[in-house]
Amino acid sequence: MLPASSGVLLTLCFPPFNIWPFVFVFLIPLLISIYYAGNKEEFCSFRDKKNFCLSKSALLKGFVAGFAFFFLLMWWVAPTISQYGNLPIYLSYPVVMILTGYLAVFFAIWAGFADFLLNHNNYKKNIYKILFLSALWVLLEWIRGHFLSGLPWGIIAYSLDKFPPFIQTAEIWSVYGISFFIIAFNLLIFFIIFDLNLSKKKKISYFAIILLFWVGLYFYGAYSVNKYSALFDKNRTIYAGAVQGAIPQDVKWDREFQWHTLDVYAKLSKNIRDNLPEEKIFLVYPETAMPFYLQEPTMLRQGIESIPGALNLYLLTGSPYYELDSNKKKNDRNSAFLFKPDRTVAGRHDKYHLVPFAEYIPFGSLLTWTRKFLPTAGDFISGDGVKPITADELKAGVLICFESIFPEISGELAAKGANIITIITNDAWFGKTGAPYQHEQFAVFRAIETRKWVIRSANTGISSIITPFGARTGQTELFKQDVVIAKICLMENKTIWAKYGDWIPLIFCVIIFIFSIIDFKRRSP
Numbered sequence: 001m002l003p004a005s006s007g008v009l010l011t012l013c014f015p016p017f018n019i020w021p022f023v024f025v026f027l028i029p030l031l032i033s034i035y036y037a038g039n040k041e042e043f044c045s046f047r048d049k050k051n052f053c054l055s056k057s058a059l060l061k062g063f064v065a066g067f068a069f070f071f072l073l074m075w076w077v078a079p080t081i082s083q084y085g086n087l088p089i090y091l092s093y094p095v096v097m098i099l100t101g102y103l104a105v106f107f108a109i110w111a112g113f114a115d116f117l118l119n120h121n122n123y124k125k126n127i128y129k130i131l132f133l134s135a136l137w138v139l140l141e142w143i144r145g146h147f148l149s150g151l152p153w154g155i156i157a158y159s160l161d162k163f164p165p166f167i168q169t170a171e172i173w174s175v176y177g178i179s180f181f182i183i184a185f186n187l188l189i190f191f192i193i194f195d196l197n198l199s200k201k202k203k204i205s206y207f208a209i210i211l212l213f214w215v216g217l218y219f220y221g222a223y224s225v226n227k228y229s230a231l232f233d234k235n236r237t238i239y240a241g242a243v244q245g246a247i248p249q250d251v252k253w254d255r256e257f258q259w260h261t262l263d264v265y266a267k268l269s270k271n272i273r274d275n276l277p278e279e280k281i282f283l284v285y286p287e288t289a290m291p292f293y294l295q296e297p298t299m300l301r302q303g304i305e306s307i308p309g310a311l312n313l314y315l316l317t318g319s320p321y322y323e324l325d326s327n328k329k330k331n332d333r334n335s336a337f338l339f340k341p342d343r344t345v346a347g348r349h350d351k352y353h354l355v356p357f358a359e360y361i362p363f364g365s366l367l368t369w370t371r372k373f374l375p376t377a378g379d380f381i382s383g384d385g386v387k388p389i390t391a392d393e394l395k396a397g398v399l400i401c402f403e404s405i406f407p408e409i410s411g412e413l414a415a416k417g418a419n420i421i422t423i424i425t426n427d428a429w430f431g432k433t434g435a436p437y438q439h440e441q442f443a444v445f446r447a448i449e450t451r452k453w454v455i456r457s458a459n460t461g462i463s464s465i466i467t468p469f470g471a472r473t474g475q476t477e478l479f480k481q482d483v484v485i486a487k488i489c490l491m492e493n494k495t496i497w498a499k500y501g502d503w504i505p506l507i508f509c510v511i512i513f514i515f516s517i518i519d520f521k522r523r524s525p
Helices: 002-012 020-024 028-035 056-074 077-084 089-119 126-144 156-160 170-194 200-229 255-275 299-311 364-372 401-405 407-415 435-450 496-500 503-523
Strands: 237-244 281-284 314-324 330-339 345-350 389-391 394-400 420-425 454-458 464-466 472-475 482-489
Touching (some): 002 020, 002 028, 020 156, 028 056, 028 089, 028 170, 089 126, 126 170, 156 170, 170 496, 170 503, 237 454, 237 464, 255 281, 255 482, 281 420, 281 454, 299 330, 314 345, 314 394, 314 420, 330 389, 394 401, 401 407, 401 420, 401 435, 407 420, 407 435, 407 496, 435 496, 464 482, 496 503
Parallel strands (some): 281 314, 394 420
Antiparallel strands (some): 314 330, 345 389, 464 472
């Protein structure tokens, strides 16, 4: 029960519950079950504890904690693939269990190492245990975010999206680095309360370290806000709007509904212009907001062109796009087009990181049989890379749906000169579950990592505008036609994360591993 309790506590940190303080203690039940375990079975045959061994019991406990967390966090995948993938619900949940089982393996690996370090007689320095296990967690989250296309959903740091003062160091080492602090806090609290061999003096010093962390992170956050606020150039401002059409998914692709969709967005856009008659405006529509091929010279194309033309504004909208191969076959892309006030297209972004089993079937012919169970899986082709779309002084870095959960993509856009980050998505698939709120959490970190304003437009929500410090200036409700407007600054700065990316957290982890191993070797007979 204790390992599962850790998974439940961590789930409660995320939407729709948002009890984020639990993230600083969620590991304690799992650590108790490991630390106070009796006889442990080991994979290796050495019983003198002089060699590296992983306890089967600890691995299982970590797996249980991870499985409880990911299943409770991502249960909504089952009804989604059942409704839109035409997979019976009784088969959808086993698919989710396979996915969560894979993700739980990363928890199991961490728990195995935690057992080895906490119970190994020669590994006595708690400070190295804390540093090593915190760095190991970061490394495992990074691997999970990159291996097999990557799925960094549920990275523990995302639970702090509503607590910006703690997460400002993300501009240095991204969301992964924030996870390091969270795990360190969990371990420090565990040692203070449950380590019977820890002296009172040591406990006081550990408590002082926690306070030092809090004070340091708070003052770094205050310093960052002051630093980047000074860059807010009044001559480089523009009004930005996230437009939420709330088009129902069951009629979104109905040809007879296309003009209605266009009319909804035109009216919402006109209302914005009427309230800001003399201002520069940049509007962002959701992913595939225009459910037709914009490249074709149709009346619908003229209709969307008329919005930026008549209202004198910049407009970014999602729309499908295709290319013809040598056999005249259409190769579809999930794209975004940026229109200028003169009605011309400034540029196009093609989605670079596609969703496996939704937008394409991975591993080619090996998994084509899955189409029998996922008939709606598309045959999209990915974009050739990422770069900002430039329209006059506007340099928009575009993330389409799934791309927004990968910090390295927004980091690359910022490194290539983006002065604003836009996220367009269609989360109507997820209904009124916690998924749209969980998906929106990522945008807070994309803003801090790049120190750019983020404009997030979702078809049915959640749409928001986020400052470079991670504060939301506005947020919509689910399944409601609405807009969010804010005066933003086009930021030209480049953060450490934008310049160096993954190297910062990875090198940091390697340094900790080296020092920890040296200390362990020195203490081993």
